[in-house]
Amino acid sequence: MRQLVAVFASGRELPSPVTLEAGPLQIGRAGFAGIALDDDEVSRRHAELGHDAASDRWWVRDLGSRNGTWVNGVRVDRAGLGHGAVVRIGQTLLVAVDVVIPPGQRLRRESQGLRGGSLAMQRVRGEIAMTAGGAAPLLVLGETGVGKELVARELHERSGRTGPFVPVNCATIPYELADSELFGHAAGAFTGAVAPRGGLFAEAHGGTLFLDEIGELPDAVQPKLLRALAIGEVRAVGRAQATQVDVRVIAATHRDLSGQVDAGGFRADLYARLAGWVLRIPPLRERRDDILELAHGALDEHRGGKLALSCRAAEALLLHDWPFNVRELEYAIASAALRAEDGVIRCQHLPPEIGARVLAREGPRVREARPDDLAARPTVVPTEAELRQLLVEHGGNVQHVARALRKDRQQVYRWLKRYDIDVAAIRGEPRGE
Numbered sequence: 001m002r003q004l005v006a007v008f009a010s011g012r013e014l015p016s017p018v019t020l021e022a023g024p025l026q027i028g029r030a031g032f033a034g035i036a037l038d039d040d041e042v043s044r045r046h047a048e049l050g051h052d053a054a055s056d057r058w059w060v061r062d063l064g065s066r067n068g069t070w071v072n073g074v075r076v077d078r079a080g081l082g083h084g085a086v087v088r089i090g091q092t093l094l095v096a097v098d099v100v101i102p103p104g105q106r107l108r109r110e111s112q113g114l115r116g117g118s119l120a121m122q123r124v125r126g127e128i129a130m131t132a133g134g135a136a137p138l139l140v141l142g143e144t145g146v147g148k149e150l151v152a153r154e155l156h157e158r159s160g161r162t163g164p165f166v167p168v169n170c171a172t173i174p175y176e177l178a179d180s181e182l183f184g185h186a187a188g189a190f191t192g193a194v195a196p197r198g199g200l201f202a203e204a205h206g207g208t209l210f211l212d213e214i215g216e217l218p219d220a221v222q223p224k225l226l227r228a229l230a231i232g233e234v235r236a237v238g239r240a241q242a243t244q245v246d247v248r249v250i251a252a253t254h255r256d257l258s259g260q261v262d263a264g265g266f267r268a269d270l271y272a273r274l275a276g277w278v279l280r281i282p283p284l285r286e287r288r289d290d291i292l293e294l295a296h297g298a299l300d301e302h303r304g305g306k307l308a309l310s311c312r313a314a315e316a317l318l319l320h321d322w323p324f325n326v327r328e329l330e331y332a333i334a335s336a337a338l339r340a341e342d343g344v345i346r347c348q349h350l351p352p353e354i355g356a357r358v359l360a361r362e363g364p365r366v367r368e369a370r371p372d373d374l375a376a377r378p379t380v381v382p383t384e385a386e387l388r389q390l391l392v393e394h395g396g397n398v399q400h401v402a403r404a405l406r407k408d409r410q411q412v413y414r415w416l417k418r419y420d421i422d423v424a425a426i427r428g429e430p431r432g433e
Contacts, residue, residue: 001020002098003017003020003097003099004049004081005094005095005289007293008292009037010091015035015037015092018035020058023050023051024048024050027047027049027089028042028043028045028046035049037089039091039092040400041067042065043063046065046069046089046090047060047063047069048061048063049081057082058081059079060079061078062076065089067396067397068427070087071085072319073358083097083286084288086288090395091311093315093318095288097119097289100119107122108129109122113150114128114147114150114151114154116287116293117289117293118287118290121287121290124151124282128151128154128155132158132159133159133160134277135248136276137251137276138155139253139278140152140250140252140278140279141252141253141281142283143283144254145328146281146282146283146326149167149212149252151279152208152252153210155208156210156248161206161208161248162206163247164206165204165208168181168200168210170214170216170217171213175218178217178218179221179224180199180237182200182221182224183235183236184234197236201228201245207247210250213252213255214253214257215255215257222270225270226267226270228249232245232246258275288318291318294329296309299333302333302337306343307337307344308345316350317332317350332350333345336351347359382405387416387421388421395427396424396426398412398423
């Protein structure tokens with residue numbers, strides 16, 4: 001089934017997710033008999049949701065609303081709602097989500113280490129709960145920046161193992177030292193080995209060894225890793241005797257490891273041993289309903305959570321495809337937090353590749369006006385640039401601009417006439433509509 005999940009409501013409480021079971025279903029302002037949104041910029045009868053039985057597709061249609069209906073950043077008369085579609089109605093942002101729960105799937109809603117309330121992340125946490133207590137190796141797959149190490153740490157913390165969590169990135173181990181790094185070495189085993197070393201397997205005894213980017217492991221080391229996984233034995237470089245270790249191995253990669261096996265770049269028997277259970281972490285673009293929750297989590301780490309997102313900045317975050325996933329999102333929020341001076345992150349504060357899509361439809365950028373500053377100067381007339389920016393920030397809603405300035409709406413209309421400002425253009429309405 002499909003749901004519409006509200007992810008942003010401009011300072012108001014988020015409405016509950018709506019399951020789309022039968023159409024048509026209308027969306028309107030609070031008090032409306034349908035999907036009611038507590039949002040002053042939503043018309044009484046704003047939009048309608050419907051279902052095409054022949055194609056089994058849901059769509060949304062605007063009902064002549066004042067502020068329009070937007071899907072994936074474009075104002076529409078009617079548009080399909082595929083999984084991940086971003087819908088803006090007034091100052092409310094919603095994401096269309098496909099709900100698919102395979103038989104036997106366990107879901108877990110809460111986790112300190114793994115944020116995200118999406119069904120996709122609930123599935124990941126459910127798989128962690130099922131596999132954490134085991135001893136068999138586990139393979140974590142996911143794109144760069146998706147949080148593979150966080151998943152490995154969560155597995156370790158829920159495992160009950162008393163030893164340490166030892167992470168290592170296989171791509172950073174020098175080729176000639178890979179043996180020594182993993183399994184240790186005896187004194188004098190090679191040039192520079194002045195003292196014996198236990199290696200990472202010995203360091204992780206009783207705990208978990210996380211081998212990130214396992215696909216980068218040198219060919220010569222792979223048979224030794226296979227032996228360690230199969231019988232729990234490691235042999236240090238320069239030693240004849242093997243040592244027993246109690247280590248659970250969690251491997252991870254962003255590469256197509258099975259493809260590497262087919263191409264002869266990775267041992268098939270090692271892959272089979274590692275891939276007894278494969279845990280896939282979906283990229284951020286496939287779980288857009290998590291984006292703003294993660295963004296607010298990142299905001300809490302900057303200025304003590306005293307920063308907020310404007311509606312358009314939130315929309316820009318939702319529309320970006322996040323090729324580097326959660327890591328990229330955290331960096332974007334960190335840089336925007338440095339630029340935001342009045343406690344609100346706006347599109348112009350975001351990195352250009354993220355904010356540009358929303359800014360482009362709003363016309364030339366002008367100097368940002370601060371409503372509180374203008375309201376504190378009741379005898380001062382706002383400049384044209386200040387008035388334009390306020391209109392942009394409030395989506396062309398004159399009533400909201402008047403409220404921000406603590407002025408009568410008719411006074412705002414007089415200023416609009418004086419500066420010859422086309423409100424319809426700021427709203428993104430075609431001329432003549």
